[in-house]
Amino acid sequence: MNPTLHSILAFVETWWVELLCAVLIVLVVPLIAGYIVLVERKVMADMQARLGPMRVGPHGLLQPIADALKLLIKEDLIPHNADQFIFWLAPVLSMTAALTSMGAVAFGPWFQVARDINIGLLFVVGVSALGPFGIVLGGWASNNHYSIIGALRSTAQLISYETTAGFALVSGFLLAGTLNVRAIVETQRTDHAWYVFLAPVGFFTYLIASIAETNRAPFDLPEAESELVAGYMTEYSGFRWSLYFLAEYANMIVVASVGTTLFLGGWLRPFSSVHWLGWLDAAPTLLLAAVGAYCVFRAGKQPSRVQSLFMWAVAFACFVVAAIFALASPFSHLPLEKMHDGLYGAFWFLLKDSAYIYIFMWLRFTLPRFRFDQLMRLGWHILIPLALINVVDVGVALALSSEFGLNRWLAMVVTTAATLGAATLLLRWNDKYSAAASASLLADSSVVEDPHAG
Amino acid sequence: MLDSVIFYFFAGIAVISAALMITRRNAIHSAVFLITTLLATAGIFLQLRAEFLFISQIILYVGGIMVLFIFVIMLVRLDVPLPQIRSRTRKWIALLVALAVGVEAGVVIFLARKAPGQGLLIPDPAPADKLPPNTEELANSLFRTYLLPFEVASVLLLVAMVGAVVMAKKRTDAP
Numbered sequence: 001m002n003p004t005l006h007s008i009l010a011f012v013e014t015w016w017v018e019l020l021c022a023v024l025i026v027l028v029v030p031l032i033a034g035y036i037v038l039v040e041r042k043v044m045a046d047m048q049a050r051l052g053p054m055r056v057g058p059h060g061l062l063q064p065i066a067d068a069l070k071l072l073i074k075e076d077l078i079p080h081n082a083d084q085f086i087f088w089l090a091p092v093l094s095m096t097a098a099l100t101s102m103g104a105v106a107f108g109p110w111f112q113v114a115r116d117i118n119i120g121l122l123f124v125v126g127v128s129a130l131g132p133f134g135i136v137l138g139g140w141a142s143n144n145h146y147s148i149i150g151a152l153r154s155t156a157q158l159i160s161y162e163t164t165a166g167f168a169l170v171s172g173f174l175l176a177g178t179l180n181v182r183a184i185v186e187t188q189r190t191d192h193a194w195y196v197f198l199a200p201v202g203f204f205t206y207l208i209a210s211i212a213e214t215n216r217a218p219f220d221l222p223e224a225e226s227e228l229v230a231g232y233m234t235e236y237s238g239f240r241w242s243l244y245f246l247a248e249y250a251n252m253i254v255v256a257s258v259g260t261t262l263f264l265g266g267w268l269r270p271f272s273s274v275h276w277l278g279w280l281d282a283a284p285t286l287l288l289a290a291v292g293a294y295c296v297f298r299a300g301k302q303p304s305r306v307q308s309l310f311m312w313a314v315a316f317a318c319f320v321v322a323a324i325f326a327l328a329s330p331f332s333h334l335p336l337e338k339m340h341d342g343l344y345g346a347f348w349f350l351l352k353d354s355a356y357i358y359i360f361m362w363l364r365f366t367l368p369r370f371r372f373d374q375l376m377r378l379g380w381h382i383l384i385p386l387a388l389i390n391v392v393d394v395g396v397a398l399a400l401s402s403e404f405g406l407n408r409w410l411a412m413v414v415t416t417a418a419t420l421g422a423a424t425l426l427l428r429w430n431d432k433y434s435a436a437a438s439a440s441l442l443a444d445s446s447v448v449e450d451p452h453a454g
Numbered sequence: 455m456l457d458s459v460i461f462y463f464f465a466g467i468a469v470i471s472a473a474l475m476i477t478r479r480n481a482i483h484s485a486v487f488l489i490t491t492l493l494a495t496a497g498i499f500l501q502l503r504a505e506f507l508f509i510s511q512i513i514l515y516v517g518g519i520m521v522l523f524i525f526v527i528m529l530v531r532l533d534v535p536l537p538q539i540r541s542r543t544r545k546w547i548a549l550l551v552a553l554a555v556g557v558e559a560g561v562v563i564f565l566a567r568k569a570p571g572q573g574l575l576i577p578d579p580a581p582a583d584k585l586p587p588n589t590e591e592l593a594n595s596l597f598r599t600y601l602l603p604f605e606v607a608s609v610l611l612l613v614a615m616v617g618a619v620v621m622a623k624k625r626t627d628a629p
Contacts, residue, residue, distance in 0.1 A: 132521065152528060159518070
């Protein structure tokens with residue numbers, strides 16, 4: 001046999017799981033992003049007492065596909081005065097960074113492309129931090145005032161909130177004692193606690209910083225439509241625009257996965273080491289069966305025959321997946337140990353990821369957008385000091401528990417209380433400061449513009 | 455074999471984009487090629503199994519410093535050429551400096567290939583799968599062996615940062 005072909009075959013044979021995962025990520029993430037958009041529209045509609053998309057497919061289930069088709073056949077415009085090369089490069093850069101960083105995320109004990117890399121979560125965070133280059137360069141290349149203001153805002157925002165996110169992650173890394181994704185999840189199993197309970201302040205600061213990093217409301221100043229048309233993507237249309245859009249949603253999945261892995265126990269079942277709660281393993285099967293039953297219930301009420309057939313198909317798919325979960329469950333006593341770990345791990349991970357992303361949506365439809373000086377004050381005066389204090393306090397708690405044998409939970413409760421006390425002082429001082437600052441602003445009418453506003 | 459292919463791949467990208475970075479007229483294009491150079495250097499770190507250096511290069515230089523660079527470049531007028539580029543004497547000085555650096559590098563390379571055991575010392579590389587975890591090794595040497603120099607360096611950086619803030623503040627406060 002041809003030696004080159006032989007070595008390629010050997011390579012595929014050794015790494016087929018990883019290759020399959022990589023191909024799945026590239027193929028499935030755009031689809032998932034589309035469906036996150038549908039869920040977002042449905043959640044928004046629900047919060048605003050509407051129905052949301054209902055026409056394309058039953059309950060709007062085919063809406064993402066229709067949207068994608070529309071975007072694909074739209075005219076692809078490049079403005080005449082734009083910098084052609086960078087205009088082309090920018091959305092590609094955003095998408096590449098988002099997809100590459102997913103390579104090190106463990107979506108379950110078996111579903112991970114880059115296994116056992118020592119820097120683990122740091123790789124995810126670092127590579128996803130390349131994505132904003134796409135925003136900045138795209139805004140600059142468009143040769144448009146709205147775009148460049150959006151790009152400048154995005155840069156300033158990224159620099160401010162990346163620091164907070166980094167310190168919040170450090171408090172989690174200190175608890176885990178490793179950067180390796182698998183080892184982080186395994187230490188949460190052996191510690192019998194998700195780190196959100198040991199370092200609640202760290203999780204809270206990471207949550208806020210991750211919303212700001214993905215440019216989501218209430219931090220969506222780079223694309224604030226009431227001020228900047230569409231910010232950095234004003235000049236983009238068609239497929240390039242959809243690349244930006246996909247990158248935004250892929251980034252949401254990435255930051256949610258980092259938060260889930262480090263603070264919410266990754267792919268572990270809730271109370272994974274408590275035996276009498278083993279019945280929680282039935283949850284995936286029951287949940288999917290319930291969704292299937294709901295689809296059957298709704299199928300008869302669809303306006304047309306095609307739609308009710310589609311509903312039956314969805315119900316059937318749900319029942320099939322539920323049956324697979326049931327077969328792989330520990331109650332069935334079949335020799336499917338590995339399959340059980342992979343399936344159930346992926347289920348819990350995706351469930352936690354979805355909950356995290358749901359918080360993003362909830363905040364988006366609840367809170368009004370920040371003003372830029374408020375954004376900067378929140379980042380630099382409150383979140384960064386809070387994250388720093390939290391890192392110090394977690395370090396002290398770890399030292400107390402390891403050097404003096406203090407109960408770990410007690411140490412954590414004490415230091416969290418200390419952090420919160422410090423945060424209260426910080427807020428009061430900040431209120432005083434900002435009151436004084438706005439008074440001087442009012443007195444000095446020559447200062448009109450905020451220096452960060454671009 | 456695979457190692458050297460990866461090395462020459464990244465090294466080639468680094469050298470070519472470094473040259474492009476200098477020759478581009480447009481500052482943003484230069485910045486993009488500088489990013490490419492830094493990423494390729496990070497790739498070389500990874501090929502040398504220094505994964506922590508790889509990711510710190512990406513996070514600090516590419517994700518932090520280059521974002522700031524581009525932020526500043528976007529606020530500057532780019533179409534006004536600097537008077538320094540036009541100056542003749544500066545070109546001669548630049549040529550001289552380039553020659554000096556080239557000769558230095560050549561001498562080092564020449565001395566290194568003189569004989570095995572002489573010249574530059576290249577320690578026996580450990581097999582790739584037997585290397586100790588990079589992050590832990592780095593932390594041990596920074597926070598145990600060289601704790602004092604490390605802290606002195608960080609205090610120095612802090613002083614520089616505070617100094618920069620003080621100087622900038624004085625300029626804006628002036629009426």
